[in-house]
Amino acid sequence: MDKQPILKVRGKEFGGRGLPLICAPLVGENAEALKRELEKVLPQEPDLLEWRLDFFDSVRDFDAVVRVAQTLRRRVGRLVGELPLLFTIRSEKEGGHPIPLTSEERVGLYEAVCQAGVVDLLDFELGEGEENFRRVRETSRRHGVKLMGSFHDFAGTPAPEQIMAKFRQGERMGADLVKVAVMPQTAEDVLTLLQVTLEGRKSLTIPVITVAMGNYGSLTRMCGWVFGSSVTFAMGENSSAPGQIPIDELKTVLKVMQKALGGYLSESWIP
């Protein structure tokens, strides 16, 4: 029996047996920059777009965020049809751009974009606390928006049990999928990340996303899917984290891997 946990958003499948979804970040600081970025990114055919709200100058102005989101959505619709939009406020301590919003205000912003119906997926950090997470979860569920619980360690790679604990925490707090990004310091760290990805994929009821950041970690952006990571983040126009590689180069590698590995991962490979 196939017990893989699949999440479908606007026709894109998270947690399937094929290639990973390619997510391109948008990091423009204003509407104009975002529009330019979008024009460069869309022709490269990512599977989803992540708007990194922490880079947006007017992030305190929730109406401005909603207006820009509507513009982005319209342009995406006109240029390539529908694509899932993921909104992310990355906190400074997890590698984000410093922004003048309290945790409370971040929840408010997420509630605003859910209510305005301009987003498909939210990335909310597990570290924002149970109560904040619960509020974002309730609002997002009410508006049919999917929720990703995330954890980023820019200094190192936690022990496998600690990474699994983050997966479990996301699952327990009701996330639709969970993401863990680490900074490997050694080759062992990369293997640890891949190993725990596999364990998470096998034991969780939600899809997992994992990343090892930095130069050497970039290997996981290419081959993490073989061990169960459902999304890989790649540079469209700009990178949002260390080690992201250009979408076209990533696609070239994935195409060779898909052919060599025989297209889809079997159940004996990944349950």
Add this chain to the structure above:
Amino acid sequence: MDKQPILKVRGKEFGGRGLPLICAPLVGENAEALKRELEKVLPQEPDLLEWRLDFFDSVRDFDAVVRVAQTLRRRVGRLVGELPLLFTIRSEKEGGHPIPLTSEERVGLYEAVCQAGVVDLLDFELGEGEENFRRVRETSRRHGVKLMGSFHDFAGTPAPEQIMAKFRQGERMGADLVKVAVMPQTAEDVLTLLQVTLEGRKSLTIPVITVAMGNYGSLTRMCGWVFGSSVTFAMGENSSAPGQIPIDELKTVLKVMQKALGGYLSESWIP
């Protein structure tokens, strides 16, 4: 201090910090077929050539082997300059083509090609026994030919300790480098192979080569070098083992990886 064990053969470096050497097998059954194969393979610029003697019809005729080897060497010289030539007799039980040579005769053939000065490297299976290995080691050393000790498991992936034991056995028996190829049955097996590759690379005094065979194992043909495997086998014209991918596709992937990983593996990554 850099304690990496480097082996240089005709200008090619085994066990360095850059991309792995790409080895193309030649599996032609006679001189004519081998010549045709060579014409197809050389333009793809492999780093070394492996003549799989177990596919050669006249393998019992040592003079014929030497003559064909001389012809191959001349054509290589004329077409691309010098390339290391590796000769391999793969036994049937380790995945080779059935051939009518006893272990004793295999040693004799290796002695003949060493004496004729037509080979740079020999692949001799660890399973051929200590005494045979010792004889091949002595003759090869006398003629300046390097020796690879090899072990292939076409049924599964031995435990890490068993793979390490094969590495150690090769080192102890005086091999210049050691190769282990396994058949992964699960995603964990691929990670095990990469993990033990790294351990071998860190603890051995000779370079290691590892391969996970089959479709999913082909991932290791692309990224095993990041964990210390010094050679990757790829299809020039024909494959000699399951999971080998075409040289041009492999090169495309390696180029992206090299750029993403920053060119060379640092000492903090791999000692």
